[in-house]
Amino acid sequence: MRFDPTLFEGPTLEAARRLLGVTLTYGGSAGVIVETEAYAGDPASHFVTRPKTGAMLGTTHGLVYVYRIYGIHQCVNFTTDSQGPGAVLIRAIEPVAGLDAMRRRRGRMPDTNLTSGPAKLFAALGLDASLHGRPVTQCFGLRAPESPPDVVAGPRIGISKATDLPWRFHVRGNRYVSRPR
């Protein structure tokens, strides 16, 4: 199905859920989004913890937000919600095309480890910081699923604030999520 880009204008939680199952294409590689996290104006959001660089979460939607963490890793978000601060972190994809290029960029390892984490998929797809601030639809190919996947919600990973919010979403039973049950 055709992807409806007005999804980015709406509430962040809905965008995080509905991005699951979407096929993301970049360069010669593609993967189905199987894990996301929502960040709004909550205490864990970069809108709060990085008020300068995270300010764009409050003023934009439908843009790529790239951040660096622990010095070496980079992750990608899509900004959301025309009414307030919001972004969806893309945490994992299931590879469906360009597997050879992904293996080349990630090194020798099992395929299930290629893209099962935000920094892993960033590297596997060959993304870079120059995408920051550009329209999502201009950088990526987006294809909505024929039918919505079975979604599981739970607490977000790797944060120390607002750990009670169930704002992590993943496709039930998928082997490419960063932390399977």
Place this chain on the structure above:
DNA sequence: TGGCCGATATGCT
């Protein structure tokens, strides 16, 4: 200018 912390991944025990 210095120090703290972090939306992680990996390798070792």
Place this chain on the structure above:
DNA sequence: GCATATCGGCCAA
């Protein structure tokens, strides 16, 4: 399960 690499962002001083 646990240590740790590695450095940008931010703020206090």
